Amino acid sequence: MDEPGRESVQNEAMDYEAIQEKRSDELTALLDHRSMRTLKQRMEEMNEFDVAEFLSGIEDNRMPMVFRLLSKETAADVFANFDVPDQERIINSMTDSELAGIIEELYVDDAVDLMEELPANVVKRVMRTATPQTRALINQYLHYPEDSAGSIMTSEFVDLKKYMSVKESFARIRRIGEDKETIYICFVISAHRKLEGIVTVKDLLLADDDAIVEDLMDRNVIFATTTEDQESVSEKFSDYDLMALPVVDTEGRLVGIVTVDDIIDVMEQETTEDFELMAAMTPSDKPYSRSTILEIWKNRIPWLMFLMLSATFTSMILTHFEDMLAVQAALIAFIPTLMGTGGNSGAQASTAVIRSLSLGDTEPKDAFSVMWKEFRVAFLCGLTLCAVNFVKMLVLDGMIMHNDGITVSVALTVSLAILFIVIFAKVVGSMLPIGAEKIGVDPAVMANPLISTVTDTVSLLIYIYMAKLILHI
Amino acid sequence: MDEPGRESVQNEAMDYEAIQEKRSDELTALLDHRSMRTLKQRMEEMNEFDVAEFLSGIEDNRMPMVFRLLSKETAADVFANFDVPDQERIINSMTDSELAGIIEELYVDDAVDLMEELPANVVKRVMRTATPQTRALINQYLHYPEDSAGSIMTSEFVDLKKYMSVKESFARIRRIGEDKETIYICFVISAHRKLEGIVTVKDLLLADDDAIVEDLMDRNVIFATTTEDQESVSEKFSDYDLMALPVVDTEGRLVGIVTVDDIIDVMEQETTEDFELMAAMTPSDKPYSRSTILEIWKNRIPWLMFLMLSATFTSMILTHFEDMLAVQAALIAFIPTLMGTGGNSGAQASTAVIRSLSLGDTEPKDAFSVMWKEFRVAFLCGLTLCAVNFVKMLVLDGMIMHNDGITVSVALTVSLAILFIVIFAKVVGSMLPIGAEKIGVDPAVMANPLISTVTDTVSLLIYIYMAKLILHI
Secondary structure, three states: OOOOOOOOHHHOOOOHHHHHHHHHHHHHHHHHOOOHHHHHHHHHHOOHHHHHHHHHOOOOOHHHHHHHOOOHHHHHHHHHOOOHHHHHHHHHHOOHHHHHHHHHHOOHHHHHHHHHHOOHHHHHHHHHHOOHHHHHHHHHHHOOOOOEHHHHOEOOEEEEOOOOEHHHHHHHHHHHHHHOOEEEEEEEEOOOOEEEEEEEHHHHHHOOOOOEHHHHOEOOOOOEEOOOEHHHHHHHHHHHOOOEEEEEOOOOEEEEEEEHHHHHHHHHHHHHHHHHHHOOOOOOOOOHHHOOHHHHHHHHHHHHHHHHHHOHHHHHHHHHOHHHHHHOHHHHHHHHHHHHHHHHHHHHHHHHHHHHHHOOOOOHHHHHHHHHHHHHHHHHHHHHHHHHHHHHHHHHHHHHOOOOOOOHHHHHHHHHHHHHHHHHHHHHHHHHHHHHHHOOOOHHHOOHHHHHHHHHHHHHHHHHHHHHHHHOO | OOOOOOOOHHHOOOOHHHHHHHHHHHHHHHHHOOOHHHHHHHHHHOOHHHHHHHHHOOOOOHHHHHHHOOOHHHHHHHHHOOOHHHHHHHHHHOOHHHHHHHHHHOOHHHHHHHHHHOOHHHHHHHHHHOOHHHHHHHHHHHOOOOOEHHHHOEOOOEEEOOOOEHHHHHHHHHHHHHHOOOOOEEEEEOOOOEEEEEEEHHHHHHOOOOOEHHHHOEOOOOOEEOOOEHHHHHHHHHHHOOOEEEEEOOOOEEEEEEEHHHHHHHHHHHHHHHHHHHOOOOOOOOOHHHOOHHHHHHHHHHHHHHHHHHOHHHHHHHHHOHHHHHHOHHHHHHHHHHHHHHHHHHHHHHHHHHHHHHOOOOOHHHHHHHHHHHHHHHHHHHHHHHHHHHHHHHHHHHHHOOOOOOOHHHHHHHHHHHHHHHHHHHHHHHHHHHHHHHOOOOHHHOOHHHHHHHHHHHHHHHHHHHHHHHHOO
C-alpha cells in the first residue's frame, strides 16, 4: 500500500496547505511530462475540489483533455466544483454523449444550479442531451421560486417505509445508497409519499437487526416547505444543528432534502446580500470577479442617484442660512466634522441592530429597550466626543493654528452640537432597522448610506440651532 | 403508536413554525395544570432546541423545576442549547452532584464554551464538581488560542485501527458510538495516535464484512492543525463540503475533530465581526442584547474619536479657503452633496472588494484588474451623476427655487467635481482593502467610515480646484 512518493498524512508535520501545494506541483510536472496514466491515478485519489482547482489553473486548451482522463463518477463530482466559465469550457469541448453522461451523474441540485447560470444556448444543448426523466426533474426544480427551499433541495435521498426491519433498511441503504447525497438520515414515508418520520443510520446501527423502523423513527420531524425562504431554512440548520432537512409540498409529501453543505453556500450568499444592501448596492447573484462593468453600474447607480438627490435638503438648509453662516465663517469649517460624526455614530448603532436582528438576538418587540440602550450609549459617546472636541478646538485650532474665529463660544457651539447629533444619530440609527423589519423590508437597507443622509440634514439643523442659541446670530 | 392528541407530520399541511407554536401552547397548558408526567413525556420527545426555547420562556422560578424533570441525557442536550444567563440560572439551582452529572454528559466543546462565558465564581464551582479526567480535558482545551481550531474542536470521535475488519469496526462504533458527536466519519489512527486516514460509515456499509479498514480508508485526509485560525477551518468546510474535519497537533497526532454544526456558528461569528469592523466598531464576542452600556461604549468610542479628529483636515482646508468660498457662497451649499456622494461611491467599491476577498473570489494579486474595473465603473457612474446633477441644479435649484447663485458655471463646477470625486473614491475604495489584506490587516476595516474620511478631504480639494479652474476665483 505504501508506493514510493505517495503522500500520507502520518509522515508529515506540515499543514494541509503545504501538502496541497506540493501535490499541485507534482501534477503540473506529470502533465508537462505527459505522464497521463500517473496523472489520472493521482487525480482519482484526490478530493474533487482540489482536482477542480488544479484543472482551473491549466490555462491552455489541454484542460478539457485532462478532464477527459477522469472516470465518469469523478468527472461529475469535479464538474460540480467548477466555476461557471470552466463548466462552459468543458461543455463546449464535449460530445453530446459525454455531456449526457455528466448530467446524469450530477445531483439534481447541482444540475439546477448549472441551468440557472449557463447561457441559454448552452442550457438548450444540455437539456436536449439529458434523459426525459432528468429533464422533467430539472424543469420541475427550476419552477420553484428563486431562493426557496425548493430551489436548493435535491432529490437524492434514502426513503424507507415504517414497517421495514433494520436488516431490510440496511439492505435498501446498501442498494440505493451509492448515489445519495446523504445516507445517514433516512426519511420514512407512507404509500402516498407523506413524510412520517426520520431515522438515522446511528439509530439503525445501535438497534437489533429485527427491530422495526416505526419503533426507532423520530416522528417529531423538523421540515421545510418548498416555497419557504432559504434564509428561514438556514436558520433551522443553525438552531437545530441539522445535517439534512426534508422539504415537503403543500400536501405534506416529501419532495426533496436540503443538505448542510448547501446551507453553507446559502449562508455565504445571504451574507453577501446583506453586505451589498448595507453599502447601498442592489444585490447580485454573480460574483464580483465575473460581473461586467455595466452590471456593476446597474447595481450601484440607483442608490447613488437617490442619495445624491436626497442631499438636496442639506443644500437647501445651507442656502437658507447662508447669511448667518457668513457672519460666523468659522462655523463652516466644522460642518464635515459634524456630519461625519453623525453618520459614523448612526452607522454603528444601525449595524449593531441589523446584525442582532438577523441573528435573532433582538426582535422588533424589543424596540423600546434597544432605544433606551442606544440613548444611554449615545449619551456617553456624545459626552466624550463633546469634551475632547472642545479641548481640541481651543488648543489645536485656536492656540496652535492661530485661527482667530475659534472663540470659546464657537467651540462650545460645535461641541454641544456633537453631543446632540450623536444622540439623534444613534437613536434613529437603531430604530430604522427595527421599523424596516416590522414593515417587512430588509433591515440591511437601513445602513450607513441611508442613515447618513438622514443624519446629515438633522445634524445641520441641530448645528444651526446651537449657533443661534449660543452665538445669538 | 398513535396516541390521541399526538402530533404527527402526515396529518398536517401546516408549516413547522405553526406546529411549534401549537406544541408550545400545549406545554404551557400542561405546566399550568401541573401535569408533570405528560409534560416530561412531551419534552423528551421534542428537539432539544425547542425544549430550551420553551424553558427559556418560563419567566418565574418554575423553570429549574421543569428542567429537573428531564432525563440526564436530554438535560445535557437542552442545557447546551441555553443562552448563558439561563445556564447560570440552572447551575445556581442545582446541587453539586446534579451539576457534575450535566457536565460529564456535555460534549467537551460545549463544556469549554461554557467555561469561557460563565463568571469566574461559577466556573470554579463547575470545575470542582467535574471528574479529574473531564477537568484535565477542559483545561487542555481552554489552553488553545481563542478562535483556533483547537478551541472549537471536540474530543468525542470514533477512532479505528487500519487492521480492523468492517465487522470489528461496526462492533466498535456500536460500543462507543452512543456518546460521539458524529459516528459517520471514523478516523483511522496508528498506535501513536497519528492520523492515517478516514473511513465513512457509508464506505463500511457498502463493503463486505471481512474487508479491512486499510483497504477502504481515504489516505488523502483534509485536516487542520490545533492553532489554525477558525476562519481557515470554515473555508475548508465550505470548499470541500465536509461534515467533520480532524484536528492534529504539531506531531500529526489526532487530538480532536470539528463538526459542521460548530462551523455554522463560526461563520455567524466571523460575519458579525466583519459587520462590526465595517461600521467602525471593535468586535465583541458578546451578543448585542447582553452587552452592557459601558461595553458598547468601549467598542465604539475609539473609532468615533479617531474619525472625528481625522476630520480636522477638512476643517483646515475649509478654513484655508474661507475667503474664496465667501466670494462664491453658493458653493458651500453643495459640500455635503459632494462628500456624501464620494463616501457612498467609495463604500460601494470597498464593500464589493472586501466581500470578494473574503469569499476567495478576488486575491491581492488581482489588484490591477480590480483597479481598472473600478475605474471604468466609476467613470460610468460619475458621468451619470454628473449629468443628472447638472440638470437638477439648473432646473430645481436655479429656476424653480430661484437661487440666483446657481449659474451655469457653478453647476458645471459641482457636476465635474462629482465625476472626479466618484472616480477617486471608487479607485481608492477598492484598493485600500486589497492593501490591507497584503499587509495582514483585516480588509473589513477599510469600509465606509474610514473610506469616507479619506474621500472627504480629497473631495474638498477636487471641488476647490474645479472652482479655481472654472470660476477663476
